[in-house]
Amino acid sequence: MTSKASVRAAIQASRASMTDEQRQAQRAAIRDRVLDTCAELALPPGYRVAAYQPLRTEPGSMELLAALWHAGYQVLVPSTLADRDLDWVSWAPDAHFSARLGVDAVGSAALVLVPAFAVDRVGHRLGRGGGSYDRALARVARGTPVAALLYDGELLDDVPVDDWDRPVSAAVQPSGWTAVGTG
Ligand SMILES: Nc1nc2c(c(=O)[nH]1)N(C=O)[C@@H](CNc1ccc(C(=O)N[C@@H](CCC(=O)O)C(=O)O)cc1)CN2
Numbered sequence: 001m002t003s004k005a006s007v008r009a010a011i012q013a014s015r016a017s018m019t020d021e022q023r024q025a026q027r028a029a030i031r032d033r034v035l036d037t038c039a040e041l042a043l044p045p046g047y048r049v050a051a052y053q054p055l056r057t058e059p060g061s062m063e064l065l066a067a068l069w070h071a072g073y074q075v076l077v078p079s080t081l082a083d084r085d086l087d088w089v090s091w092a093p094d095a096h097f098s099a100r101l102g103v104d105a106v107g108s109a110a111l112v113l114v115p116a117f118a119v120d121r122v123g124h125r126l127g128r129g130g131g132s133y134d135r136a137l138a139r140v141a142r143g144t145p146v147a148a149l150l151y152d153g154e155l156l157d158d159v160p161v162d163d164w165d166r167p168v169s170a171a172v173q174p175s176g177w178t179a180v181g182t183g
């Protein structure tokens, strides 16, 4: 049996072993692929895109948030509540404080970008284990694209899953956007 914890640990180790240059190159490519996707979806400026501020080795970037903001989108990022549910705040390059928009704000996003350690072909997503996104994704409007950002090699054949896991509809990697599950 492959436990969630062992897959998390393996991917965390693999991310930690990347050089700064490798991470930087893949993060830049992922940023470009996300912007390609916004153009392909014909997502108009002013629409909301939910994203996240990356932890140390995650495949998001502040440059991605800035690029979305400069393209005219309202960028929402999560703020973790005491019970690990997610509140949302509006992000801007030079803003340090921002009003909390509430846990349901993610439901107004036209595109949702989520952190993950891995995703599989049917859309199962392996996160950090707090269940934060399982709760948040339950509030996303039906049909809204939900894309996990992943480095190369993190789109797996099979990810361990529990009843409460919420699927994603795509993975964005340096090589591009891959629809998964029914997405
Ligand atoms: N960038 C990002 N934001 C996110 C999440 C995430 O996975 N990534 N979350 C997803 O649910 C929520 C926060 N959940 C978290 C759960 C655990 C740890 C954690 O264990 N942090 C380690 C450092 C990890 C690292 O640097 O790689 C620590 O504090 O020691 C952090 C956030 C909401 N915001």
Ligand SMILES: Nc1ncnc2c1ncn2[C@@H]1O[C@H](COP(=O)(O)OP(=O)(O)OP(=O)(O)O)[C@@H](O)[C@H]1O
Pocket: 004, 125, 126, 127, 128, 129, 130, 131, 132, 133, 134, 135, 162, 164, 165
């Ligand atoms: N809707 C929910 N309300 C409260 N707790 C939940 C909910 N969904 C899942 N959980 C709890 O969250 C915990 C972690 O779940 P899991 O390991 O699937 O997290 P994850 O999806 O990998 O993490 P994250 O979404 O934070 O990145 C489980 O103990 C589960 O019971």
